[in-house]
Structures are given as C-alpha cells and as structure tokens.
Amino acid sequence: MNAWEFKGVTKRYGPVTALGGVDLDVGEGETVALLGPNGAGKSTLLSIGLGLVAPGSGTATVRGRPPLEALRAGGVGVLPQDSGLLEDVRVGELVTAVAGMYPRPLPPERAMRAAGVEELAGRRVGALSGGQRQRVRFALCLAGDPTLLVLDEPTVGLDVEGRRALWQEVRARTAAGRTAVFATHYLTEAEEYADRVVLLAAGEVVADGPVATVKALVGGAEVRCTLDGADPSGLEALPGVRQVSVEGRAVTLRTNDSDATLRALFAAYEGVRDVRLEGTDLESAFVTLTGGRG
Numbered sequence: 515m516n517a518w519e520f521k522g523v524t525k526r527y528g529p530v531t532a533l534g535g536v537d538l539d540v541g542e543g544e545t546v547a548l549l550g551p552n553g554a555g556k557s558t559l560l561s562i563g564l565g566l567v568a569p570g571s572g573t574a575t576v577r578g579r580p581p582l583e584a585l586r587a588g589g590v591g592v593l594p595q596d597s598g599l600l601e602d603v604r605v606g607e608l609v610t611a612v613a614g615m616y617p618r619p620l621p622p623e624r625a626m627r628a629a630g631v632e633e634l635a636g637r638r639v640g641a642l643s644g645g646q647r648q649r650v651r652f653a654l655c656l657a658g659d660p661t662l663l664v665l666d667e668p669t670v671g672l673d674v675e676g677r678r679a680l681w682q683e684v685r686a687r688t689a690a691g692r693t694a695v696f697a698t699h700y701l702t703e704a705e706e707y708a709d710r711v712v713l714l715a716a717g718e719v720v721a722d723g724p725v726a727t728v729k730a731l732v733g734g735a736e737v738r739c740t741l742d743g744a745d746p747s748g749l750e751a752l753p754g755v756r757q758v759s760v761e762g763r764a765v766t767l768r769t770n771d772s773d774a775t776l777r778a779l780f781a782a783y784e785g786v787r788d789v790r791l792e793g794t795d796l797e798s799a800f801v802t803l804t805g806g807r808g
C-alpha cells in the first residue's frame with residue numbers, strides 16, 4: 515500500500531487552474547522533493563493530500579485512508595508554510611500539549627531535541643525569532659511520531675545549524691523506513707536529500723523520477739564558449755547539438771554527445787576560445803522542463 519496517493523486530483527480557484535489532474539504515488543520509505551515555479555500548485559497539492567483543502571475532483575489517501583483520519587491518528591507530521599503558533603505558552607508546554615493529542619507520541623523532549631529547541635523549552639513562543647519558531651514547528655511536526663512527513667519549504671528562515679538538524683532527522687526517519695515529501699525552491703536540497711523529484715508546472719506533473727533521470731530528460735551536457743560572429747544555424751548543425759543559445763559572443767550548446775560536438779566545434783571554428791564543458795544540473799533541467807511556466 516502506498517504511503518500517499520493522489521488520483522486525478524484537480525483544483526480550480528475561479529479562473530485559475532491550480533491543479534490540472536495530478537496522479538502521484540509515494541511509496542513507503544521514499545523521500546520525494548516537490549519542485550516547481552511559484553504558483554505551480556505545490557502547496558495546493560500538499561493541502562489536498564492532507565485533507566485540508568477539498569479537491570475539485572479526484573482523491574487523495576494516506577495508506578489507503580482519508581488524509582484527515584491519518585492526520586488525527588498521528589500518522590502524518592506536517593510542517594506547513596507560515597503557520598501561526600500560540601504565542602502565550604512556553605515552548606515545552608506547547609510541544610507537550612500537542613504530543614498529548616496523539617495516540618502514540620514521541621516523548622516531547624525527544625521531539626524538541628530533534629528540532630534543536632531543547633534549550634528553548636522554557637521560553638515564551640511569542641518571544642522567539644523567525645528561525646526559532648520554524649524549529650518549534652518542526653518539533654510539533656514530529657510530536658505524533660509520524661510515518662509520513664510533509665514539509666512545505668521546511669528550511670526557509672533556518673540557519674545552517676537548523677537546516678543540518680532538520681535534514682539529519684528527516685534522513686534518520688526515512689532510513690528507518692518512514693516517508694518524507696518536501697516542497698522546495700532549493701534545487702540543491704532536492705539533489706542532496708531526495709531520492710525522487712516530482713516537477714510541477716502550471717498544475718501538471720512535467721517530470722517524475724530519480725534526480726539522475728530528471729536531469730537526463732534534458733540531455734547530457736552543456737558546452738560553453740566564446741566565439742566572434744557566431745552563426746546559430748551553423749552551430750545547430752554540429753553533431754550532437756540539440757539546442758543553441760547565442761548572446762553576443764557567449765555561446766551555449768546543449769548536446770547529447772559532447773565529444774563529437776567539441777571535435778566538430780574546434781574543426782569548424784578557428785576563433786573558438788574559453789571552452790568549458792558542464793554536466794546538466796538540476797537547475798537547467800528545471801528551467802527546461804518548466805519552460806518558465808508558473
């Protein structure tokens with residue numbers, strides 16, 4: 515049974531199609547990064563998957579159950595974007611109270627230690643900094659000892675140590691067979707921590723697979739060089755070349771066969787200089803596959 519499942523999920527807000535029919539299966543133990551430009555539909559998809567927003571059509575389930583049921587049972591831990599917190603309580607009281615709402619919670623000290631807020635236990639929530647609040651939200655997300663972690667841009671506002679602690683905890687949980695899905699704009703986080711990336715653009719899944727597969731979708735490598743009076747059509751005719759961009763003297767060639775492209779480039783253009791070869795990174799894949807769509 516899948517940890518999280520979306521079938522034909524759509525959502526419209528007036529004239530805006532936030533989701534145009536999303537099918538997505540997240541298996542137990544997977545770490546999935548949800549990527550996409552602003553407005554692509556990431557938060558909407560997560561909210562529907564948590565039962566917090568009703569879909570226009572389609573269904574979302576957590577281990578085969580309605581999401582809200584799983585949420586109440588402590589099976590899902592959520593770190594939302596910009597959620598409010600009770601201000602007039604102490605951190606330790608808040609984490610203890612929330613843990614007490616779940617049937618099989620983590621000991622509150624354990625949740626606070628994992629989120630790096632143990633030393634803040636006696637502080638009033640209202641007096642915390644933005645990053646400290648985010649750490650408290652993470653402690654609350656862990657409180658029910660969830661099997662599915664849903665994190666919406668989890669590291670926004672966190673310092674280096676906060677990010678390290680968060681990812682360490684997420685890794686420890688997924689290594690123990692639990693599941694994590696996170697939305698992020700930091701492609702390096704996707705590359706480093708996810709074993710699968712799902713790329714959304716304009717409410718549709720435009721790529722889904724391991725990081726290496728998504729990179730491969732946009733081709734092998736980029737050759738960058740400087741060339742006076744470059745002619746795009748001549749460059750396009752070079753072997754392996756799939757895409758050419760010329761900005762003044764700066765030339766970028768996207769190629770499936772960098773060896774053949776380089777040999778032909780040197781043979782055909784005497785004045786070519788500053789030649790650099792770069793592997794496709796997730797950022798290039800992102801730009802190509804989303805095509806600037808929001």
Ligand SMILES: Nc1ncnc2c1ncn2[C@@H]1O[C@H](COP(=O)(O)OP(=O)(O)OP(=O)(O)O)[C@@H](O)[C@H]1O
Pocket residue numbers: 527530531532550551552553554555556557558559
């Ligand atoms: N409550 C709402 N009312 C009206 N429109 C909404 C609402 N929530 C989302 N939308 C619209 O739906 C689309 C998808 O928004 P969503 O917040 O899911 O995108 P996102 O990928 O999470 O964006 P970001 O990266 O900026 O957080 C956007 O066009 C947004 O303006």
